[in-house]
Amino acid sequence: MKKWKVGVIGATGMVGQRFVTLLDGHPWFEPVCLLASARSAGKKYPEAVGEKWAMSSPIPEYAKDIVVLDAEADAERLVGKVDFVFCAVNMKKDETKALEEKYAKLEIPVVSNNSAHRATKDVPMIIPEINADHLSVIAAQRNRLGTKRGFIAVKSNCSLQSYVPLLHPLLSFGVKSAAVCTYQAISGAGKTFETMPEIVDNVIPYIGGEEEKSEVEPLKIWGKAEGDGIVNATAPVITAQCLRVPVSDGHTAAVFVSFEKKPTKEEILSAWANYAGEPQKLGLPSAPKQFIHYFEEDNRPQPKLDRMTERGMAVCAGRLREDNLFDYKFIGFSHNTLRGAAGGAVLLAELLAAKGYFD
């Protein structure tokens, strides 16, 4: 079977390291170029990533001899060498936007973890199990950019990955509003306990920009592809508080939800158990077999025990019960750098490949 050749921009970062690891032996994708800032360019990957390597497995063999390129200065060198790139960089918003458009205009599709283009109307923001149909706006984006195959497709923020997939199968009951408090891992800030010692024995009650993303991005995910872009949904209303907690990987969410037509507990559990999306129907390589895993035990899901459910690609839930103020409350959980970042982007790329967007 043909393999698509891939570049990873931001390969030395926390999310980039996940890409480098996940792409090792991937059945469809062959990583051939690794890119980062000018600081890393010209060095072999192990030297460029150095002490920052934070994965539990060693650097894959294939990556050891790759010389890191400068994502900005060397972009043209990728033309003809890669079929598409993943992008996860820590740059200013306007610089990230410009970088991603530069690759798209070089006819290199970009599958991005960055927030820069999430609000751009004709850039689809995809959770593959939920809104695969939004890929149709790529045609309008290509028109705007003047490209034949180049485009940008993005993932949503990692925080909402722990509750939007759980609210989505319940939309048929008329979700009116949801209040969410997220307890987010330090890898979400690109950190480890070594590089973020201030989090040990602590909770930091502020993550810049996160609450706005957690409230607004779901409305694009639940929007409609119409004309030249996505028209955002106007409901349900979501209010969010986001806290940084001393956990290495995995974001937990405490969720409260009200409905137009209050379902029974059994109806909610059945909606979760039976929910499947395009990745499950298409049998994509990174798709979890069961998208939502419900735990009956009162003390689950837990980051330490449950983050690797279905290779970190499942969404977990627990403690569903009635609430005094809202109709129900429950706990959601997902792995932030797998399902919430690199894994979710690889799944998105598999969806794009299966639908012919890289041909």
Ligand SMILES: NC(=O)c1ccc[n+]([C@@H]2O[C@H](COP(=O)([O-])OP(=O)(O)OC[C@H]3O[C@@H](n4cnc5c(N)ncnc54)[C@H](OP(=O)(O)O)[C@@H]3O)[C@@H](O)[C@H]2O)c1
């Ligand atoms: N961590 C998560 O769970 C998570 C989840 C969802 C989305 N994201 C998003 O993913 C992106 C990356 O996050 P991260 O946690 O991986 O950050 P990170 O660990 O700080 O890594 C940042 C990467 O960006 C590269 N970079 C910085 N400036 C650059 C430039 N001018 N040109 C090219 N590359 C440059 C760095 O290269 P050097 O090593 O050469 O400096 C490094 O590879 C961010 O937009 C973040 O919001 C992260």
